[in-house]
Amino acid sequence: MKQTTFASLSYDAKKKKTRREVFLAEMEQVVSWLALLAVIEPFYPTAGRRGRPPMPLPTMLRIYFLQQWYGLSDPAAEEALYEIEPMRRFAGLELAEEAIPDETTILHFRRLLEQHELTAQLMNTINDVLEEKGLLLKGGTMVDATIIHAAPSTKNKGKARDPEMHQTKKGNQWFFGMKVHVGADVNSGLAHTVSVTPANASDLSQLPDLLREDDRAVFGDRGYVDNRLKRAARAAGVFWGINLKAPPQRALGAGQKARNRRLSSVRSRVEHLFRIIKRQFGYVKVRYRGLAKNAAQVFALVGLANLYLKRRALLA
Template sequence: MKQISFASLAFDAKKKQTRREKFLAEMDQVMPWEALLAVIEPHYPKAGRRGRQPMPLEATLRIYFLQQWYALSDPGLEDALYEIESMRRFAGLELVEDALPDETTILNFRRLLERHELTAQLMNTINDVLEQKGLLLKGGTMVDATIIHAAPSTKNKGKARDPEMHQTKKGNQWFFGMKVHVGADVNSGLVHTVSVTPANVSDLSQLPNLLREDDRAVLGDAGYVNNTFKRAARKAGVFWGVALKARPKRTLTSGQKRRNRKLASVRSRVEHIFRVVKCQFGYIKTRYRGIAKNAAQVFTLIGLTNLYLKRHALMS
């Protein structure tokens, strides 16, 4: 039994359950903890006879997920664990009894995940659980991409922007950063494949990496128009559902516009993923330098987003 602090007693006596409490309770219920811990455990430091003992793995993983959900820096997350009782309870920590992690401990765990490329495995583990539950189906893929901004400032030690990020033009506006390409299931709208590139890489170049071998349909916007891929898909018996694009001096017919609207009504579900990642979890700008570190965070966010979108189905 842990010694209960006055903060915990006061928290128990409050009359309303906050939105943060409800969200964390739902995610705690649907998270496949045993499977996720099994991925990390072989690489996690073991307790020895001497020196500082590592934090329990489950508590550390829970703290890492809190950082992703609330877009907190390492120092910001350390402060939040001291200040917010609901976060401490989700992590299984007590203010009086347990030693709360400092920002260096949080940093070291994230670097461990990056070094062993574990975040992609965590995403795949979550998807395997969803597939076993019948929530991630096969048959067709929707492809799309979104730009994540990076800091363009040169006011740093190297007096230069991140060399792995690039700028691209969308419409009449220029953006600097990276691009997240996703392949999502047509039936469920959940992402099964992710690719992260600099922003100047075309959407079409990542199309082969986003498809599954047994896909029987491909849906995408006009950025994926390509006659070579179109003929290959039709030859293989795959439905080519890429939006038609008007050409110079040749506008789309009314029938072609209706086809585009019909396909867009199905394809729009892939935008729900980007809404959760950007609006719900606050990932609108890269936090680190380099593609690899940011890609590791993207894999985690996509896996957590898949769980978030299907949390009610998993709870029922």
């Protein structure tokens, strides 16, 4: 039990709950904390620097999730814990009674997750829990990709752009960064498989890795058109729901356009996941150099986005 301070009593007496408080209260209930902590615990140190005990693992995991939900860097996360009471409460910290983790401690925890590739395991654990509750079903997959921008400037210490990021052309516009490829369940809209590549990697190159062995249907936009895979899918009894692409110098017929609209009404559900990651969580630009660090963050974001999509069902 923690001693209640006068500041906490004053905060409890306020008349309105903010949107941040409502959101964090929901996440407190829908996240399977024990299952996620069990993934990290074997790798978490039992003694800190100079023999001091480390910060409690539940506190550090909650801070890491706060970073993903609110787009916080390590220094910004430390400052937010000092300034914002709902975040401090969510992390289980009392300002007057306990030490607030500094940015170096937060950095070390993030690197621990990256070093042991734990964020992918966290995403899979979240999906396992959703599947057990009947919220992540099987049968068909929607595939799509989105571009995450990286800084194209060379005004830095190395005088060069990130060598692991590349540029690609979409329409008449060029983009520099990486791609997040997602395979999402047709029924629930939840992502079950994720891959991260440089932006110049084709969407089609990732298609085989985004499908599940028991999928009976696949939906995607024109970027996944491939006659060889189409014939193989039909031979295996898999419904090929990839939008048709007009041949050069020709236009699609009315029936073909109508078919594309029907398929797009199914495929478009995968865009909801990207909306949450980019608009709700604010992840539109990479934070680190290199694919590995950024991929680790993407896995965490996708797992948390799955929880956010099904939070109402989980609360019920």
